[in-house]
């Protein structure tokens with residue numbers, strides 16, 4: 001049984017005076033995440049990726065469909081009913097500058113979920129030491145304020161906070177997009193290491209298929225609120241079923257320029273249309289090997 005299952009999820013935002021204007025951000029999405037697995041959710045800006053993540057976290061207005069986590073339906077739960085889920089379901093956001101209070105020490109930041117989870121003070125202290133070690137920060141980081149850290153170090157703190165209560169699933173919403181390429185690569189490696197040692201599952205949201213392919217076991221491609229294809233990372237990235245996926249791949253940097261040239265050649269043979277405008281090949285988190293499991 002999957003850890004997280006979404007069936008025919010529809011999310012509609014209302015805006016404007018009298019909330020009369022409706023935007024259907026997610027339009028019938030079905031996908032699942034298994035234990036110890038990373039599912040990458042990729043698509044262009046505005047396709048509804050973050051809204052899917054927010055719906056899982058209870059932060060988006062679900063109009064229809066079903067979300068089950070650990071066998072329990074969670075789409076209709078109120079705030080207090082969701083509280084027991086907090087330890088099992090966590091999030092890492094894109095921007096470590098706005099997601100962490102810069103004036104708090106790392107110890108304060110990490111203590112907060114531990115306190116909320118009822119972890120006794122002495123045990124919390126020990127756990128903070130272990131968490132810092134787990135995310136590759138020195139133990140003396142505990143006493144320093146978040147503002148003293150670089151973007152990559154802050155994202156490590158955000159990951160440590162997400163891990164504090166030993167969750168089963170972390171929604172990672174563009175967790176490396178605000179970081180430079182070498183820091184992206186280190187954070188992706190860290191997430192993979194953490195998964196291997198703890199068994200946590202990730203719903204990994206990114207606009208960048210070159211990032212998603214390095215961390216995901218399965219990949220879902222989203223466009224205009226819908227899933228175009230969902231399958232193994234190997235299948236989606238080397239034999240995409242949809243032209244849009246092919247275009248995302250063409251626009252993404254890869255480690256191997258020969259492979260990229262081959263991809264472009266095949267694409268041009270199949271299509272008389274214009275090539276997708278995007279980045280040329282170059283160094284990317286491409287040095288990481290793909291997770292073609």
Ligand SMILES: Nc1ncnc2c1ncn2[C@@H]1O[C@H](COP(=O)(O)OP(=O)(O)OP(=O)(O)O)[C@@H](O)[C@H]1O
Pocket residue numbers: 013014015023024025043044045046047048049050051052207
């Ligand atoms: N709070 C909101 N109120 C109204 N519309 C919203 C709201 N949040 C998102 N939208 C709209 O829903 C659609 C999907 O947005 P969403 O942020 O989920 O996309 P995304 O794929 O994550 O894009 P990005 O990577 O740019 O964040 C967009 O049209 C967006 O403008």
